[in-house]
Structures are given as structure tokens and as C-alpha cells.
Amino acid sequence: MRHPPLAPGWIDRPHHTRSIGPLPLELGGQLDDCRLTWVEHGERRDGNTVLVLTAIGSTHHRLDFLIGPGRALDTDRLHVLVVDALGNGLSSSPSNSVSQRGVAFPRVTIRDMVVSQRRLLDVLDIGPLHAVVGASMGGMQALQWAVSYPGRAARLVAMTAMAKAARWSQLMNELSRRALFEDDAWTRPRERSAAMRLWAPLTQLVTPSTPQATERLVDEGALLSEMRELQKRFVAHGPEAFDWLCQTRAYDAHDVGASPGFNGDVAAALAAIRAKTLLLAPPLDLYNPVEETQRLAAMIPGASMVTIPSDRGHRAATETRAEDAQFLNATIRDFLE
DSSP, rough: OOOOOOTTTTTOOEEEEOOOOOOEOOOOSTTOOOOEEEEEEEEOOOEEEEEEEETTOOTTTTTTTSSSSEEEEEEEETTEEEEEESSSSSSSSSTTTTOOEEEEEESOOOHHHHHHHHHHHHHTOOBSSEEEEEEEEHHHHHHHHHHTTTTTSSSEEESSSSSSHHHHHHHHHHHHHHHHBSTTTOOOOOHHHHHHHHHHHIIIIIIIIIIHHHHOOOOOOHHHHHHHHHHHHHHHSSHHHHHHHHHHHHHHHHHOOOOTTTTTTTTHHTTTOSSSEEEEEEEEOOOOOHHHHHHHHHTTOOEEEEOOSSSSSGGGGSSSSSHHHHHHHHHHHHOOO
């Protein structure tokens, strides 16, 4: 995925790229030349860095609505570092790898993403973190950070996240992959326009929304028009098929209980989290079931769970609805202060 055109509300910052060398992978093999891209906001001082992590198929702009003076990630006092996850088309991905392009790109996991980010912070000489923040797959990475590196971050903010991929989430991802590929081995991408005819409405209207939110479309004609517009937009600026495959497979396989030392015990892994934790989710989420966030709240010591008062489902953790963005900014700002 090339960097998409700047959208309203996105913050244009210089893009940094750094190779961290070969990255050994959890499932075997390695990324030959692991490169990460990131942006920074605010002035760096000792202990004031907030690490922000990206959601599936998204870039470092995903949580821009939380960044800036007076917002949740207040750049008058915080240094905000937003790292693009492996497989998103900007950091090392099937679409941009020189030696492991496309189908040759090895499988990565959420833990591989986290290890790559930790190595980047080490290269940048950034030690203790004020917080780690993420939504959806970014929240899953944030949880893994708190399990893998207890004590590295003082605070953890995870929105619409899971500690272990739910079967429902795996189903949604499987359907999205089938929209992009002709074969079960994921080696033959469909023609782009044909693929986006299903992929775009599935991933942009069904999984991130709710039945109530979809009623904003006044009639069936408006619904079909919206679907056509999504198809057109994502033909031009949607993810590359192999990049989406890379990230969804990491998503589906994720399980914090499989972290070294926990023998598959999710509860034990979450109980080891030392960061002060804030969890946020809407009343209904058709991608990452809200019940998964409720389980997190019960297992992470001292965790606070806050319901986002929104009918937008998984998309409640975005700037799509102004009221949701305002609520998240106020709630997270109070927590981080």
C-alpha cells in the first residue's frame, strides 16, 4: 500500500524509515531486511514518549484525532511516536520487500510486530514509555507489549482489542481474504476491481459498523451507491492483497497466552501486566466482540473498562463520529494525566 492521500484531520509529519536488520520470526525464518516507518509529534524528553500502534490495514494516521495540543495525546507535554506495523505497506511488507516480495514474504505474528518495535526504540535510545496506545490490532499489539515487556510502559490504552483472536473475528478475516484471492492457498489475487466489489463493503460497512449505524443510509439506493463508492475508492487506495493476507493471518493467530513463559495460559499472561490499564469498547462490535474486552478487564490487575457511548460498533474508536472522538479524547486524556 502506498501512502494514501491525506484526508481531512490527518496530520502531515515527516516520515522516518530505519532498517533494524534481519528479524528472526516466531514461526521460523526471518525478514531479511526489516524496515520500519514512523512519525513523531511533540518534543522528546525523559519518560514522556507515548508509543502509538496501528490497526489492521491502516497507517500512522489511524489515531491522528487523538494527537495534538489539548487532546488525549497532548503534544505540549508528550512525545508521540507512531510506528507502522509490519505488513501495512509502509513498514516491511509483501508489497514493498525487495528480496521476499508477495507470496515469498514469511508469516509474521503480532509478537513479531512488537519485537520489531522494541528493537526500533532501542535503536532510537528510547527507554521507559509514558504509555502504549492502540485500537483494534493496535490495541492487540499494545496488550502484547505489556505482556512481553512488563515495566517498559507505565500505562496501557487498548481500544476494541482482544488478547486472543475470537472465532468471529477469524471468520470476518477469512471472508475478507476470500474476497481478495481466487485460491485457498492465497497465491492468486483476484482482479482488483472484482476483489473490491466485495472486500470494500465487507470491511468498511459490515464488520466495523452496526445495523443501527447503517440506518443513516436513507434507502436501498443510498446503500448501493455507498457500496459502489467504496469499491471505487479502495480500488485506488486499498491494501495490496498480500499485505492484507499478512496482517489478517497475524491477527487470527494472536494469543497472548502463547507468549514465552505462559504455556498457553491467557489469564496468566494478562495477570502479569504491570501497566496501569484503560480498556475501551462500544456496546456492540461486529469485528472484535465486546465480550473479549470484558474478559480483559476481569483478568488484568486493576484495569478500568469504559464503554464508548456509540452506535458505530468497531468504528467507535475512530474520528468518524465527532461525539465519539470527543469522548475518547476526554477519557484518555484524563487517564494519561
